[in-house]
Amino acid sequence: MSKILERADVIKPHEFFVAAGPCAIESKEQYFGVSRALKVMGVGVLRSQLWKPRSSGKSFQGLGLDSLYMLARIKEETGMIITTEIVDKDHIAPTRGVVDVPWVGSRNMQNYELLKALAKDDRPVILKRGYGATIKEWIEAADYIGSERVILCERGIRSGTDSTRFTLDLNGALVAMYDKGMPVIGDPSHTTGRRDLVPALTRSIVAAGLNGIVVEVHNDPQHALCDADQQITPEIFKRVLEECRAIHQLISSGLNN
């Protein structure tokens, strides 16, 4: 494991990384409410999405930079690590000091100007896999940033099946982990697009031995402004997290290795 990531206290040996939070920040009440519930469960990293690139320009676009103060406030209150998608290179400088771990979304994995700008930063970066990208392309994109600072995130690829939004490529995630020695986490929310499948996929990511999970959790998923079908409540996530901790303990003790 890279010393940079260990020092940043993001990926710790013998622990799995847990990031959770709503698909997007919709209001102070929604974000603060979910964050506090996650803090009580021992979640270390908070998904705090300010920008929402959407297929339709008429859909909710996120609250943007004006709401950065909310992230600062919850970080101060809870001590949680803040992760946020950086959509444009202009978002890098203003988020410094508040956002601990910028992330690059699937659609931007090959946005080389953004990757090059992130290379000049010093924070750990989560790099989501482009949903049509090969493992080689994913690793090459990480190299642009500096692979010793990158946490890869498998979030599902387009495959021959259309029964779910995407298909979680656990094989590929393990290849990246085993062959490159890089940390790889999994996103069960975007790969399935269905909240009833999220618990099983979350458990499968941990059981496979990936380094962590990033899960969409919303206080009122049915009324979420985006990805309403895939977000789960804090109550469901609490149960899933307990199961994941038990699975992780089992595989770490060597019984299943």
Ligand code: PEP
């Ligand atoms: C997200 O995590 O908010 C997201 C949009 O995911 P992806 O970039 O993997 O589609």
Ligand code: MN
């Ligand atoms: Mn989402």
